[in-house]
Amino acid sequence: MNIVVCIKQILDPEVPARDFRIDSERREAARGSANLVTNIFCENALETALQFRERAGGRITVLSFGSESAEDSLRKALAMKADAAALVINDGHPHPDPFAVARALAAAIRKIGDFDLILVGRESGDWGAGQTGALLAEELGVPCVNFVDHIDSDSDGLRLKRQTDAGWEIFAAKPPVVVTITNDEHNVPRVPKTRDVMMSYRQTLTKWTLDDLDTDAASIRAANSYYEIVDLLIPVKETQCEFIEGDSLESRVENLARRIQEVTDAL
Amino acid sequence: MSDILAILFASAGFDGATQGILGEGRRLADTLSCKLHALIIGPQNEPMNSSVAAIADRVIAVDQSEISEYDTEPYLCVLVAVCKQLSPRVALLANDTYSQELAPRLAHRLGGSAVGDVTELKSHLDALRVTRSVYGGKAAAIIELKRYPAVVWLRARAFAPAEMRTERVAQIEKFTLDLSGDFRACIIERKREASGATRLEDAQVIVSGGRGLGGPEPFEELRQLADAIGAQMGASRAACDAGWVPPSWQVGQTGKKVAPGLYIAVAISGASQHLAGISDAKVVAAINIDPDAPIFKRCRFGIVEDYRKVVPLLRETLSGTKK
Numbered sequence: 001m002n003i004v005v006c007i008k009q010i011l012d013p014e015v016p017a018r019d020f021r022i023d024s025e026r027r028e029a030a031r032g033s034a035n036l037v038t039n040i041f042c043e044n045a046l047e048t049a050l051q052f053r054e055r056a057g058g059r060i061t062v063l064s065f066g067s068e069s070a071e072d073s074l075r076k077a078l079a080m081k082a083d084a085a086a087l088v089i090n091d092g093h094p095h096p097d098p099f100a101v102a103r104a105l106a107a108a109i110r111k112i113g114d115f116d117l118i119l120v121g122r123e124s125g126d127w128g129a130g131q132t133g134a135l136l137a138e139e140l141g142v143p144c145v146n147f148v149d150h151i152d153s154d155s156d157g158l159r160l161k162r163q164t165d166a167g168w169e170i171f172a173a174k175p176p177v178v179v180t181i182t183n184d185e186h187n188v189p190r191v192p193k194t195r196d197v198m199m200s201y202r203q204t205l206t207k208w209t210l211d212d213l214d215t216d217a218a219s220i221r222a223a224n225s226y227y228e229i230v231d232l233l234i235p236v237k238e239t240q241c242e243f244i245e246g247d248s249l250e251s252r253v254e255n256l257a258r259r260i261q262e263v264t265d266a267l
Numbered sequence: 268m269s270d271i272l273a274i275l276f277a278s279a280g281f282d283g284a285t286q287g288i289l290g291e292g293r294r295l296a297d298t299l300s301c302k303l304h305a306l307i308i309g310p311q312n313e314p315m316n317s318s319v320a321a322i323a324d325r326v327i328a329v330d331q332s333e334i335s336e337y338d339t340e341p342y343l344c345v346l347v348a349v350c351k352q353l354s355p356r357v358a359l360l361a362n363d364t365y366s367q368e369l370a371p372r373l374a375h376r377l378g379g380s381a382v383g384d385v386t387e388l389k390s391h392l393d394a395l396r397v398t399r400s401v402y403g404g405k406a407a408a409i410i411e412l413k414r415y416p417a418v419v420w421l422r423a424r425a426f427a428p429a430e431m432r433t434e435r436v437a438q439i440e441k442f443t444l445d446l447s448g449d450f451r452a453c454i455i456e457r458k459r460e461a462s463g464a465t466r467l468e469d470a471q472v473i474v475s476g477g478r479g480l481g482g483p484e485p486f487e488e489l490r491q492l493a494d495a496i497g498a499q500m501g502a503s504r505a506a507c508d509a510g511w512v513p514p515s516w517q518v519g520q521t522g523k524k525v526a527p528g529l530y531i532a533v534a535i536s537g538a539s540q541h542l543a544g545i546s547d548a549k550v551v552a553a554i555n556i557d558p559d560a561p562i563f564k565r566c567r568f569g570i571v572e573d574y575r576k577v578v579p580l581l582r583e584t585l586s587g588t589k590k
Binding site for chain 2: 011013014015016017020027029039040055098099117125126127128129130131134135137138139140143144145146147149160163164165166168169170171172173174177180182183184185188198203224225226227228229230231232233234235240242243244249250253254256257259260261263264266267
């Protein structure tokens with residue numbers, strides 16, 4: 001089974017709000033001193049793929065569309081024991097819309113060759129549009145199942161368990177299929193061994209530019225045919241907390257209860 | 268050509284999200300002087316139909332055996348077929364699991380664009396502009412859609428409901444579609460957890476527990492508190508990842524984005540990824556032993572104390588059972 005896991009490198013989403021700044025000219029977050037990390041759902045996707053490979057076999061290629069620095073995310077994926085890695089270098093718009101991303105990934109996947117299973121994260125921790133998987137599936141003309149947390153296979157094809165608002169569902173799917181991965185207790189990403197991290201820098205990593213792919217490179221570089229960020233601002237949030245006081249624990253809890261009651265009565 | 272279409276699931280009933288879609292759809296249609304169509308998919312129920320017919324100008328129902336329960340591929344076919352007939356300029360959906368997975372694919376098939384988790388819509392010259400939170404709630408982006416139809420899924424509870432008309436109630440038109448296709452992925456098993464009737468995204472009040480609870484047992488205590496005030500249960504990522512409660516309870520950037528009138532965070536420190544899920548909560552209250560916990564920076568009020576002392580007493584006080 002040929003498995004492709006698409007991963008995205010993002011600005012560390014754990015940066016606290018007080019350190020968060022906007023680069024208003026580029027209409028994106030200012031880099032500041034924040035690290036670049038692999039989006040968590042992408043790591044959940046890779047972990048899900050690695051566990052599936054342990055049960056069912058197969059070959060995992062990790063793929064990213066991003067800047068040169070995304071090589072670090074791909075090297076980490078190799079250290080986690082993905083079989084191959086490819087980077088499509090984005091020399092166009094710094095934050096392409098989801099349609100541009102899906103077209104770039106689809107073209108790269110077609111170049112990689114036969115595929116049975118494509119995994120992407122449910123959404124990214126930066127823009128969080130949550131559309132890459134769905135648009136990629138449409139570009140490739142295959143079904144898409146969202147919010148999957150476990151993949152199995154049997155003689156009929158794939159079994160995909162996904163989370164819903166109220167519980168879970170199991171899909172039977174014939175490959176090829178795109179799935180978007182969400183997190184659960186079983187797909188917490190493994191930590192690569194130090195030796196494997198070092199080894200990963202000796203492994204081959206394929207690099208392509210958009211011109212190497214069979215796609216409309218100019219329109220992907222422009223990246224505003226789907227939608228455009230016209231403004232980015234920091235919302236003003238409530239910051240003044242009233243700490244409930246009282247003479248005793250009982251009176252403090254009573255005061256807390258009264259405040260809660262006031263709010264619920266007004267709903 | 269320039270109309271608005273509200274896409275509704277019969278299974279959701281006339282819930283808060285449905286009312287929000289119709290409310291915003293009505294407002295947008297009135298602003299743009301166009302019509303509001305509503306599509307109701309799945310086994311129809313009368314109270315919902317009458318309520319929708321009292322808000323939309325036209326109501327289309329699709330109810331046939333292939334779609335008696337949700338399945339992605341046939342539902343997508345229904346949406347594509349109906350949109351091709353009506354050619355709406357804007358299609359509005361909720362932000363439930365199903366709407367989120369359908370919306371971008373629908374947009375792609377119609378040559379339009381999709382955008383999700385939207386909290387505000389505006390028409391700007393000839394274009395539609397929406398507001399959504401990005402960077403885990405640390406910023407808000409205003410996004411202009413470039414291809415139409417615009418397929419927009421709305422954050423639950425961010426939009427006011429519409430008034431119902433008593434006159435000119437719309438007729439319900441039944442569409443029957445050819446849904447015979449070779450669908451390569453289909454649902455073969457479904458499980459609903461007994462986590463209450465209301466979706467977390469629709470809840471008015473949420474009591475949520477975090478890592479500080481230390482295990483699954485204290486959630487039972489929180490459940491009793493939640494029951495006493497008619498709240499739904501939520502949890503932080505740490506509590507879900509540890510397997511203490513089901514993943515469907517998770518609130519945060521990597522879980523559900525909720526917008527209750529009151530959110531009570533118990534033993535949740537308030538990492539930015541958790542705050543991302545509650546950025547639209549009206550009032551946040553916290554019970555936490557650490558006065559420096561970041562959650563207090565997002566709170567209207569809170570108490571610095573061990574939850575084990577506060578929660579039982581609070582439940583007794585609020586349920587009126589305290590001696």
